Every structure is written in structure tokens, then in C-alpha cells.
Amino acid sequence: MGFWNKKHILFALIICALIAYPLLFESKAVSGLGSDDAGPAYMLAHGYHPWVTYLWTPPNSDVESGLFAIQACIGGAIMGYFIGIFHVQGKIRRREEQEHKKIDHWTEEDI
Amino acid sequence: MHIAEGFLPWYWCIFWYALAIPFIAHGVIQIKKIRAEHPEMTPLLAICGAFIFIMSSLHVPSVTGSSSHPTGNGLGAVFFGATVISAICVPILVFQALILAHGGITTLGANDFSMGIVGPIVAVFAWKVARKFGASYGVAIFLAAFVGDWLTYVTAATELGLAFPIPTFASAWVKMMIIYSYTQIPISIAESFLTVIIFDYIRRSRPDLLVTLKVIKPEDAKNPDEEPEEPQKKAPGLN
Numbered sequence: 001m002g003f004w005n006k007k008h009i010l011f012a013l014i015i016c017a018l019i020a021y022p023l024l025f026e027s028k029a030v031s032g033l034g035s036d037d038a039g040p041a042y043m044l045a046h047g048y049h050p051w052v053t054y055l056w057t058p059p060n061s062d063v064e065s066g067l068f069a070i071q072a073c074i075g076g077a078i079m080g081y082f083i084g085i086f087h088v089q090g091k092i093r094r095r096e097e098q099e100h101k102k103i104d105h106w107t108e109e110d111i
Numbered sequence: 112m113h114i115a116e117g118f119l120p121w122y123w124c125i126f127w128y129a130l131a132i133p134f135i136a137h138g139v140i141q142i143k144k145i146r147a148e149h150p151e152m153t154p155l156l157a158i159c160g161a162f163i164f165i166m167s168s169l170h171v172p173s174v175t176g177s178s179s180h181p182t183g184n185g186l187g188a189v190f191f192g193a194t195v196i197s198a199i200c201v202p203i204l205v206f207q208a209l210i211l212a213h214g215g216i217t218t219l220g221a222n223d224f225s226m227g228i229v230g231p232i233v234a235v236f237a238w239k240v241a242r243k244f245g246a247s248y249g250v251a252i253f254l255a256a257f258v259g260d261w262l263t264y265v266t267a268a269t270e271l272g273l274a275f276p277i278p279t280f281a282s283a284w285v286k287m288m289i290i291y292s293y294t295q296i297p298i299s300i301a302e303s304f305l306t307v308i309i310f311d312y313i314r315r316s317r318p319d320l321l322v323t324l325k326v327i328k329p330e331d332a333k334n335p336d337e338e339p340e341e342p343q344k345k346a347p348g349l350n
Contacts, residue, residue, distance in 0.1 A: 003312055007249075011304040018301040022172035034170055034178040035264070036213070038290045039271055040115045046277050050117025057212040067211050068168045075165035082154040082161070083312070090316030 112182070112225050112267035112291065113207065116215030123274045128220030131197065134228050138198030145191065152191075155313070155320055159187030160199045162309065166302065167203060167226075177294040181302035185259030186309060188231030189238045189252060190324055200227030225266035234259030248314065248327060249307050256306035260299040264291040 033041055040050075058064035119127070145152050166183030173179060187196045200223050207213040214222050234255040241251035268291040272284030314321055318332035 003315060008308050008311065011308055015301045015304050018174065018297050019171060022174050022176070022178075026172065026174065026176045034180075035291050035294045036113050036115070036179065038177065039267075039287060040118050042286060042290065043118060043271070043275050046275070048118070048275055048277075050115070051121065052117040052215075052217055054116050054212045054215070055209070064211065068170070071168035071206070071211070072165050075161045075168065079158055079161035079165065082158045085154055086158075086313065086316040093316075093319075 112264050113214035114218040119218050119274045124217045127224050131220040131223045134194050134197040138194035141195050171298050173294045174297045175294045179294045182260045182263045184230045185234040185256030186306050188234040189255050193231035196231040197227035221270045226263045229266040230259040230263035233262040252310045253303045253307050256303040257299045264295040
């Protein structure tokens, strides 16, 4: 039996629904301020002045999105690599367990 | 929860740095110790770090009409403890502050305190309480991931409320809570389901690591979803 059972498929569907719903029906969620921007916007509106600014900022939102995508790709590559190692190790472990069970069975009953 | 550069007065920056540094130092020592005593844990450490790296890069729309990003700090906190996550979060937050102009160097202490310290500590607490009351591993890791993510944002809201108590701390805190933590609830739920899937996968593929870390009991190392045993074949030539 593979890893994905009914429970995991249901979880994946719930995740997709939680992300897809605002994409489809909540336009502000896509085009409006994110919570990380809304906090500072509230402070600026109430007279706060930042005492230091960024050394460098992405020149436009496309570059910013691209950089975030690169970050996700780097993380995904690292995670995928090690998950792949775990996948192979898991297969080897289960195969070895099966072999041991067979050997144990022979020793107890047949030999 | 990334408080932007310059959005905390300098004395609050120093305060949050002072609170975060001992946790980060302990985390660095813990990581060195884990890698020295159990080098086989390195891939799991990398997975936990990469999970936080990915999660904190994703801007996820929320059903509340805003957007935010998950944190991914619950999984690693349950595996390795809160201080390890506080250390892992530092290079991630520095990367985002310098390359993406997201967060900040002056606010690094505050951001690490919310994402790398409070969130993970509460996640570990939730995991232990849930397990003590007999919750399954799936339910316990779900709760840990949920409160780890959500409390990260509650802490960020509190940090901003303290730094900018206009007109009062209470009203500023309520406003920040609405901005940060209300949006975060559905995102935390989505992250928690994803964390359960990853936890189950690691438990299935490398349960020995989780037993070593005392995350699961040795008798639970065998996955309940494992395929039923095949009928045993007798060795050739034996009766």
C-alpha cells in the first residue's frame, strides 16, 4: 500500500479548498494588503515614521514575486532531496524487515 | 509576522534581541550536539529547516479577505525542541530581510522571538499536553502546528501593540490582532494538515529517527498503515 491513504487525500483536498476559496471568491485576499503590510500601513496612518529603511528593495512586484519563488524553489529542492533519501531508506528498511520476518519464521517453526 | 525594517523603536529592537539571543545560542549548541551525537539526524534537520524556508516564502490568501504566510515552525519544534528552531530561523529571516526586503535586521530579534521562540515553545507544549491526554500522533502534531503558527502571529501583534500603543496598548493590540491573527486562522489550519502529512511520511519512512528523538514510542515505530504481512513461505528443503 502506498503512502497516500484516504486520510491524506482528504487533508490535501482541505488544503486546496482553503487556498482556492479566497483565490476564487475573495478578490481582496489577492489584490489587497497582506497582513505583513497592513500592520505597518496602520502605523504609518497613525503618524509613525520608520527610523531606518531597507538597504535594498526589489524594484517592482514582479521581481519580488520572482525572489519569493526562488526562495520556495531552494527550500523545495532541499526538502525534496532529503525526502527522496528518506523514501529510499524507508523502502530498504521495509524490505529488510520482511526478510528478517521470513528468517525468524524458518528458525522458529521449520528448523 | 515579519515586522518591517524600522517599524520598531530602537529600544524595542534591543529588548527583543536581548530576549532572543540566549535561545538562539542554546539552539546553535543543540544543533552541534545533535549533529555530533546523531549525524543521521542531519537530513531531518534539513527537512525541518527547508519546511520553514518554504512556508515562510508562500503568500497564501485567506478566507478572511487578506493574505499572509504560514510559518512551518511546529514540525521542527516537536522533533528537535524550540531553541533549535530559534537558531534555524535566523538565517531564514536574514535572507528574507536582505534579499526580499521582508522583515528586517533591526527587527530580527522581534521576528525571531515570535516565529522561532514563542511559536515553537507553544507547539512543543501543545504536543506534550495532547500526547499526555491520549491524543493520537496525528491529532497532536496538528494541534502543535496550529498553535505554533497562530501564536507566532499573536506574538507579532503583541510586539507591535507594545511598540506603538496609540491611543492605548489595548486598542492597538486589538487592532493588530485583527490584522495578524484573524487572517492567520485558516492559513494555520491548512499548514497543520500539511504538517500532519509530512509527519506521517517521516514516521513511515524513518520511524527509527523519531524513536531516537523520543517523539514516538518504540512500539509505535511500525506504521499502522503498513501492508499486512504476506503469508510466510517455507524455506526450500525444510519440512
